[in-house]
Amino acid sequence: MSVAAGGGESKIDKTKLTMYGLGGGILGIYLAHVLNMITGTGYFSFLAGLGAIAAIVMGADAVRRVCAYGIGTGVPSIGMMAMGMGLVAAWFGLAVAGIAGPIIGIAIAMGFGYFVGMLANKIIKMNIPVMEEVLMSLGGAGAVVIIALSVVVSGQIGYEDMLNDVVLTGFIAVVFIAGALAILQPFNANLGPDETQDRTLVHAVSTGGLAMFAAGIGSLITVGVGGAVLTMLIAAAIWLKAFLWYFKLVKRDSAGVVGTGLLAEGGL
């Protein structure tokens, strides 16, 4: 456990973020599916990627809230746990519920998260007040990200096709790990006493762009060149915009962004 994991105050309310994350995620998944079905193309797969980014921002904020309790080296672990819960629940939902699969999967993941949080607090006695609520958000975010990035790869929601396009090709590996890193990396990279919420969340948008790009590479052989290139171009544009914005916030928050030089006062 690292000292002073930090975390400043939250300017954006968690309820709002959860609402946008879940709503945006589900909307993106279904819009991508329906528009691809209607047009008979793969051009709208990028909408699922946008949904994944919304859920990644929500997940990154949840990681930030729980890790402010001094969990330093636990940041990656909690991201992995989110994706683990999300993966199991998402594929269960897709397997049993057909077109309603994503919603059922996300609901199960959130229930799963709440239960794990309760175990952590009541049985292991971690006594972190926000544990249940945060793990519920993380489970939900994990499930949305897994389903959304899988829809980017396969272009539609259909258990059989998704199994062929995402799992049997092995692309699930990158969907899982790129999604997990996108959720945990923002807080992990900005951890420290002077962390700010807006900088962390802007970073989440940029890692979300990267995850979307990674899924876009996989879609090159599943949804076709047109849809895949569109997804990758939009992901790259989102990443670039978020990265430049992040750099601006780094300049705002840091003690100094210098071209080169010796240590600041007190360092030598």
Add this chain to the structure above:
Amino acid sequence: MDMVSMGLLAAMGALATIAGASEDLESDVGSQSNPNSQVQLAAQVGHTHRIYNKAISGEPPSNALYAALAAVTASVLMSDAYGMNAFFSIAVGSLVAAVFNGILSMTSYMGRNTSQARFNQYVYLDVLRSHTTTIMAHAYITAFCVVAISYIMTAPWLPIQHPFPLPVIAFTWGIALGAIGSSTGDVHYGAEREFQQYPFGAGLNAANSGDIVTKGEAGLRSSIDNAWFCAKFGGPVTGLAFGLIVFLDNWRTTIFDPATQGWYAIATGVLIVVLLNVYNRILEVRSKKRYGPYPEYAGDIKA
């Protein structure tokens, strides 16, 4: 066991050795994994520094990402739709992984140092420029070797023909490699290089947390100096560890056919683990006898 299988086994062992060494040096240039918390603490205890500080989760997940991403890109390019040669596909895949690595490294360096603003820790752009490329170069070698090992295991025209798809195998080897780099090589950087002012082999006393060396032989220490130091021992030893794991693990399934002689392969695996444990124990006892307790050690402290 034919000559082709034996040759492939040797190639996999060699690739794994290179991957292990480059992975450890990549993490050392960026102070990733456990040495990272000391760099993070340094500014807080009054030692601002010009050391690269990237925290892309732990080494296992980040290496899993690079390996899986390189493998996905390679398998897309190798597919019937694009039909690229395997060698070039893996090279392009590794390039994509290295670029992802560079992006994540840069944002980690900027983010972590910015979050130490109250301790006057600057973000140095020249550190970012010179070190990120070094990190990416090492990551490229690592990703290339890991995906090449995975390709040898899965290629339909080679004898192993593992049933799992290439990205999943690469993902698994990425996690294994990251875990080995984190546990083997990082000790050399984290416990020795960062704490060079303390007696060699003294370990890390909790009271010295964050009290790392921030000055070099001339001027301020840079993380490329750290890679130079770790290339003498930490990197190669990580390579040896990962190379042995890949070699011995595949060796037992090469000499015994997993389909018909599965239990022999399992028994050989258990035997190897037992032998290595015995060897480690002998090594530990001999080192303790030969070098004795540290000069300041005054017996166990009663609780």
